[in-house]
Amino acid sequence: MTTEIKSLQARRVWDSRGNPTVEVTVELEGGARGRAIAPAGASRGTREAVDLRDGGSRLRGLDVQEALTNVNGKIAAALNGLNAEDQAGVDAALIALDGTPLKSALGGNAMVATSLAVLHAAADAAGAPLWKHVAQTYQGTASIPLPEIQIFGGGAHAGRRVDVQDFMVMVPGAGSFDEALEVTAEIYAAAGAIMSQKGRSVGVADEGGWWPVFDSNEEALETLVAAIEAAGEKPGERVVISLDIAASEFAEDGRYRLALEDRTLSSDEMIAMLGSWINSYPIASIEDPLAEDDRAGMCAFTKAYGDRVQIIGDDYLVTNAKLVAAAAEDRACNAVLIKVNQAGTVSESVETLAAAWTAGYRGIVSARSGETEDVSISHLSVGLNAGQLKVGSFTRSERMAKWNECLRIQDELGENAFVGGAPLVDTWWGKGRTAGA
Template identity: 70%
Template sequence: MTAITSVRGRRVWDSRGNPTLEVDVILEDGSLGRAIAPAGASRGTREAVDLRDGGSNLRGMDVAQALESINKTIAPELVGLSANNQSAVDDRLLELDPSPIKETLGGNAMVATSLAVLHAGAASAKKPLWRHVADLYDQTPSIPLPEIQIFGGGAHAGRRVDIQDFMIMVPGAQSFDEVLEITNEVYFAAGDIMASKGRLAGVADEGGWWPVFDSNEEALETLVKAIEKAGEKPGARVAISLDIAASEFGQNGKYRLALEDKAMDSAELIDLLGNWIDTYPIVSIEDPVGEDDTDGMIEFTKRFGERVQIIGDDYLVTNANLVEAANADRACNAVLIKVNQAGTVSEAVDAFAAAKKSDWGAIVSARSGETEDVSISHLATGLGCGQLKVGSFTRSERMVKWNECLRIQEQLGSGTFAAGSALKGTWWGKKH
């Protein structure tokens, strides 16, 4: 009854107004699974390809080739396979495109299909997706701690500032709903501060305030003021998280902060970030150095790994082998899980499993080009990974994922909220 009878792809549109792919998977019992591929702007060189047509139509962003991959190549090969056997489905997808970065069929075609099969399996079992994920991968579900953008930067905001995300986390909250209430206060306090300075200029790709600052550190200073204006003590219930996305402004151990017209080497960048860690209540830093700067990542982890969460995104690209290698090198202590970065659900879960085996943190993440798809809210919950990064606290493609977590919390109960336990190895966790 769980055999796949039909796979159909269609072109839909993402939060940036660009084409993307949606896939419907129908099973023998009539169950339907549906999922949409997201798209990133800041992309690691080793992540799955977001296959685009190029040319002049739709600024080269059309997805006709990837759509053909689904309807002509993938669809007939999946008919008859069981949606209850996610690994077998994903293995078949990988046989159809064995290229390391999914450049033949397109990572966007593969991830939409893989996720749609996961949804179909849940629908057939008459389970919410989070429960299906937990059962399928033998995990204990929990409501994740959010990581929420207040100021967007880097590739998400025309590179107006070099640092990509200035975010907050609320590990001191008692429920997911409490996190969102506090975030609302901080987010709008930040907007009020910018408006009072005549610097309110709209929002970036992921919904955070557009960064009209004279330096990268001014954004940190303003974020601290916003936390205080919201009635919170920085470092108490609320802490700061950064996505440096250093590969976007450096390579070969050389970096340039364009906003400040400042060149530096890996050691100088590490010193700069270390000074920020000493000065501000920063609990998590993502991609502090470039994806090609292994020595820098090892040094950063050596110096600060006992104090903050150090996340590999472009550095690890949701790849289990890279997670294992980084653990052996003692580079990073957490991994960002982006299903479209890997290409299939099974590969993403393998990366999560490698992180868990290494006693690392794991953060399921959205992309800057998003949609109304809520798969990642369920993945983060079902895997019990403890953390979820979606973007900011505005725009429906972001809020739909936060709101889905509220619904899931009603099913699981507020006592399953990860809260500060997700940051147990950081200064915050040790303090509390």
């Protein structure tokens, strides 16, 4: 089948927060088609690709008409005739056309939707599911990832009702992706019941986790442990806790303002507080424990706890291969979050994951808080053999679409393709559970 790009069409669609976003459909000369939608984050690193929004008063300044115009005009003109099978070449053309460090000319939203749509079109031309096309394109071994699922949503995802952004669970002791979801479903329901019993059930946050009505950040951890136990699990055995601190969101001038608890911590005090949590709760993973500009803090935290927990750079690394290499040299973090819209193109995201593996880091493919029915990241996590997938919570259709897609892929690959606890072998969980349990 002829795989030269014939046409691009952009349209305005809507994300899970009811905000406008960009969808792109790519058609190839041979008739194959691909479609993808750009997600949007609420908690954003300052060095990640930026969405192009129209500004003004209409739709709170969030409309995307200029980004649509860029796709239908400049981007279409630049990509027409290029071979969709050459993802790197297509993405290089996009990057050159934009010409800015943060994709501000064309818009990160326009670029990521286009890049992903081309990937889908190439898979369609090959007659392969996207995960298989990705595995074949990047010479990877496909696997079903370990899910990381939000139970309580905080920070920018929940009106900053608590300072910590995500309180999540992982089930590394599960024997299949389906079993991991089943255990998580029980924990999610138990957490909701506990909140109701306490008279603190007030709905859900942006990503579908329970809205946190707590008197302290640590109370959320205590409640999460109680929910795991109420679901019939022993915390630290099959089930562990993962946190996204998103510390950049409440850091200023080298200090950390915990608004819920009305106190301000130095970098050292922040590290000490998180260390006390690691010692008291079955925490196997922490994302962005310090701010993106707190290099010394990230290095100190990794030195102190990197042999016990997975330390993920999100705002700190913004899906950037050069930043991963620099962090490895500094010995900051030991894992990187992969957000395709944070980089702006598929190729840059793949390069970042490759840099992570070179550094001995783990990789976690991730959704954003503003999501849609697009399931590209489910396929990317499988086809890139990433090992972990972070989508949000266990409710809301834009989240469940991605979890359910992994179940369908597992039917094709088989339960033996599920990675289980493999991504956490170098944490306390994989070393005999001697700490934090």
